[in-house]
Amino acid sequence: MKSNFVFIILSAFVLSACHSATSANKNNAVKENAEKTKDSVLQNTPAADLATILAKKQVPVLCYHHIRDTKPTDGPMSRTYSVSPAHFAEQMKALKDNGYETILPDQLYKYLLYGATLPAKPVILSFDDTDEEQFSVAYPEMKKYGFKGVFFIMTVSINRPHYMTKEQLKTLSDNGNSVQAHTWDHHMVTKYQGEDWQKQLEQPKKKVEEITGKPADYFAYPFGLWNRAAFPELKKAGYKMAFSLSTKRDSTQPLYTIRRMIVAGQSSTPAVLKEMKETFHLD
Numbered sequence: 041m042k043s044n045f046v047f048i049i050l051s052a053f054v055l056s057a058c059h060s061a062t063s064a065n066k067n068n069a070v071k072e073n074a075e076k077t078k079d080s081v082l083q084n085t086p087a088a089d090l091a092t093i094l095a096k097k098q099v100p101v102l103c104y105h106h107i108r109d110t111k112p113t114d115g116p117m118s119r120t121y122s123v124s125p126a127h128f129a130e131q132m133k134a135l136k137d138n139g140y141e142t143i144l145p146d147q148l149y150k151y152l153l154y155g156a157t158l159p160a161k162p163v164i165l166s167f168d169d170t171d172e173e174q175f176s177v178a179y180p181e182m183k184k185y186g187f188k189g190v191f192f193i194m195t196v197s198i199n200r201p202h203y204m205t206k207e208q209l210k211t212l213s214d215n216g217n218s219v220q221a222h223t224w225d226h227h228m229v230t231k232y233q234g235e236d237w238q239k240q241l242e243q244p245k246k247k248v249e250e251i252t253g254k255p256a257d258y259f260a261y262p263f264g265l266w267n268r269a270a271f272p273e274l275k276k277a278g279y280k281m282a283f284s285l286s287t288k289r290d291s292t293q294p295l296y297t298i299r300r301m302i303v304a305g306q307s308s309t310p311a312v313l314k315e316m317k318e319t320f321h322l323d
């Protein structure tokens with residue numbers, strides 16, 4: 041929608057500029073800009089309706105938190121949320137060996153809404169909560185296979201010990217990964233009222249955009265928890281899609297309830313692949 045709107049504005053400018061004798065340079069600059077905003081997928085393709093989006097083959101989205109070995113003191117929750125570096129390396133290799141190619145939220149959005157083509161076996165690797173080892177351990181491992189990921193950041197944690205720095209986030213973004221928002225301080229969306237929406241949705245989006253210099257159009261719900269009251273607020277804040285965890289998609293707002301699967305630290309690599317196929321109904 042936004043891109044069509046920009047295109048209309050630009051077209052109007054081109055037309056009016058044509059009537060001015062002194063506007064040759066301006067006209068060229070406008071043409072160049074129009075060229076830059078042109079997107080063959082979005083330009084002349086109407087957005088898909090709800091039924092079409094719901095009927096599309098799902099893209100598996102994996103969700104990681106810590107990439108580290110567990111400590112003897114770790115409880116069951118911590119063990120679930122911690123995938124060892126060795127397991128992570130094994131999982132990346134297994135995805136590659138099984139023909140998977142990573143895609144990013146922008147591609148998923150264009151696929152769901154405008155029918156853009158995806159690789160035969162697409163997968164999204166997503167990372168929550170800003171953990172430093174996502175940069176120092178996961179990112180180098182992914183690079184071996186040309187994989188890219190999406191990193192959902194809670195902005196309060198940036199530059200804190202054991203969390204990623206601004207520079208690391210910028211490096212991820214500059215190298216083709218996607219850096220997106222995961223609230224300010226991880227409070228659950230279902231509890232927001234008043235100024236919380238601005239503090240947890242609007243400001244983190246701006247903060248991430250300031251760091252990367254790119255749009256942060258996607259959001260991940262803390263704990264995967266959402267309710268319908270959040271949808272208009274997410275739209276108002278400018279988010280185009282939101283990611284949950286294991287809950288089913290909302291039949292009225294599938295773009296704001298994109299399903300993900302937590303890769304449990306206790307699962308073997310074959311078990312992860314099997315669970316992924318079952319969860320997302322893959323062939």
Ligand SMILES: [Zn+2]
Pocket residue numbers: 168169222226261262263
């Ligand atoms: Zn989280």
